[in-house]
Amino acid sequence: MADARASGGVRPLYSNGYKAAVLGLLLAAYTFNFIDRTIIATIGQAIKVDLKLTDTQLGLLGGLYFALLYTVLGIPIARLAERKNRVTIISLSLVVWSGFTALCGAATSFAQLALFRFGVGVGEAGCSPPSHSLISDYYEPKKRASALSIYSFGIPLGTMFGAVAGGWLAQEFSWRVAFVIVGLPGLLLALIVKLVVKEPPRGHSEIVERPLEAEDVVVEPAKPPFSLATEFAEIWAVTKVLFGKWPVLHMMLGVTIASFGSYGSGAFVPPYFVRAFHLGLAQVGLITGLIGGFSAGVGTLVGGFLTDWAGKKSPRWYALTPAIGLVIATPIYIAAYLQTDWKMTALILLVPGIFHYTYLAPTFGVVQNSVEPRRRATATALLFFVLNLIALGGGPVFTGWLIDHLAQFHLNHPGPVGVIQSVSSAFHDPGAQSFATTCPGGLAPKGSAPELAKACAGAMARATQQGIIVSLCFYAWAGLHYALAAIGLVKHMKERAGA
Numbered sequence: 001m002a003d004a005r006a007s008g009g010v011r012p013l014y015s016n017g018y019k020a021a022v023l024g025l026l027l028a029a030y031t032f033n034f035i036d037r038t039i040i041a042t043i044g045q046a047i048k049v050d051l052k053l054t055d056t057q058l059g060l061l062g063g064l065y066f067a068l069l070y071t072v073l074g075i076p077i078a079r080l081a082e083r084k085n086r087v088t089i090i091s092l093s094l095v096v097w098s099g100f101t102a103l104c105g106a107a108t109s110f111a112q113l114a115l116f117r118f119g120v121g122v123g124e125a126g127c128s129p130p131s132h133s134l135i136s137d138y139y140e141p142k143k144r145a146s147a148l149s150i151y152s153f154g155i156p157l158g159t160m161f162g163a164v165a166g167g168w169l170a171q172e173f174s175w176r177v178a179f180v181i182v183g184l185p186g187l188l189l190a191l192i193v194k195l196v197v198k199e200p201p202r203g204h205s206e207i208v209e210r211p212l213e214a215e216d217v218v219v220e221p222a223k224p225p226f227s228l229a230t231e232f233a234e235i236w237a238v239t240k241v242l243f244g245k246w247p248v249l250h251m252m253l254g255v256t257i258a259s260f261g262s263y264g265s266g267a268f269v270p271p272y273f274v275r276a277f278h279l280g281l282a283q284v285g286l287i288t289g290l291i292g293g294f295s296a297g298v299g300t301l302v303g304g305f306l307t308d309w310a311g312k313k314s315p316r317w318y319a320l321t322p323a324i325g326l327v328i329a330t331p332i333y334i335a336a337y338l339q340t341d342w343k344m345t346a347l348i349l350l351v352p353g354i355f356h357y358t359y360l361a362p363t364f365g366v367v368q369n370s371v372e373p374r375r376r377a378t379a380t381a382l383l384f385f386v387l388n389l390i391a392l393g394g395g396p397v398f399t400g401w402l403i404d405h406l407a408q409f410h411l412n413h414p415g416p417v418g419v420i421q422s423v424s425s426a427f428h429d430p431g432a433q434s435f436a437t438t439c440p441g442g443l444a445p446k447g448s449a450p451e452l453a454k455a456c457a458g459a460m461a462r463a464t465q466q467g468i469i470v471s472l473c474f475y476a477w478a479g480l481h482y483a484l485a486a487i488g489l490v491k492h493m494k495e496r497a498g499a
Helices: 015-050 053-063 066-079 086-104 110-124 128-138 143-154 154-172 175-183 185-196 229-245 246-266 269-277 281-311 315-338 341-349 352-369 373-412 419-425 450-472 474-485 487-498
Strands: none
Touching: 015 086, 015 143, 015 175, 015 185, 015 269, 015 281, 053 066, 053 110, 053 128, 053 281, 053 373, 066 086, 066 128, 066 373, 086 128, 086 175, 086 269, 086 315, 086 419, 110 341, 128 143, 128 341, 128 373, 143 229, 143 281, 143 352, 154 175, 154 281, 154 315, 154 352, 175 185, 229 246, 229 373, 246 315, 246 352, 246 373, 246 450, 246 474, 246 487, 269 281, 269 315, 269 341, 269 373, 269 450, 281 315, 281 352, 315 341, 315 373, 315 450, 315 474, 315 487, 341 352, 352 373, 352 474, 352 487, 373 419, 373 450, 419 450, 450 474
């Protein structure tokens, strides 16, 4: 394998084995990214009880406080990645987010934990934009969705390992130990990534009409001179593609709305199994981790490989596949959370993720194929800015806020009440007894009457169930936008191929 030149020259030939190794390391980095990002959902119940938090505060820790700096810094880091070594940026980012994850274990208050979560967001901002750009330079357009689906497999892998390891560590030791143990290995991975992954020329894998030869010349797009005006012009150019092209806009809306429901409901699935079925943290981590690892993992890979295969017949399948998958998944998810036996809930949950997670890879593939090589990190950063500020920043907070209001409603109105009636009534009860005061941390104070303990637990379980169900309905809304994205997608992709 020849070394990549900084600009122009003989095209380096990367073997399939080396490209697979690079993709594997980027997958590992993204896996740790999601372990450190989502572990708080698994151990959140332990943190809630220990620090006497509300579900709104849990939502802030798992969502907005992480997402704020993650999204804001993603764009300037992506612009840096368009000019500088992307491998170095990924390695340094790994060090920062892994270190702050470990520091979360030292937090003794909500404020300290929030501060460290801000730090995790700072580090993780440097992962996906340069990674997407690297993958697009290693893999040609017709294989990008497949390659990006393998990279995106880090989402279910990270969620699974974070849930299983985090739940076990929190139960056997403490939630503090869980943060430290899952955070530290990322420091070693950062070193491996820096030593192994090479920086390819920009546009290295763009379409050629014959197999590549060592003598082929690759000419990198010229770097525009740095200035603030140039940077804003580049960002604006990408923004016009993402928000000014009908198919891309609706795929952006689809991924954002689907992720809003996913982050919102997912943040409270482990607590739901604890609250509704009284399971231990280790058991809950194993259940939710294996379910997520299997169903979401299969769906993520299927979404990439299936759309790359179907896309050869018509590019509109990059939008229709997620549309169909999300619409199918929604009622199956809701049916799972209406069960009264946790085993049946877990069994049903193995199915919908296979359809649900088909939206990730085709969305990333269309975005990468819609912009020039030296704008790809920026495109990912802008996508993630919108997606994570709204979805990750708002989804858990919305669901937590909704659960808090529903819990108060059910504490004051015990008995079976449907989701629609509960939601419509939860915000119109001015004389209601405060749930946060009566049931601090979601539990009755020690020494309380058994009736109060039962009332607190029952209200908390019912509210969590209904809050999750409401969040799941966002999937059907997202499916509509993907269906709209199919209109004009063929023309758009032909225009981009000829650009």
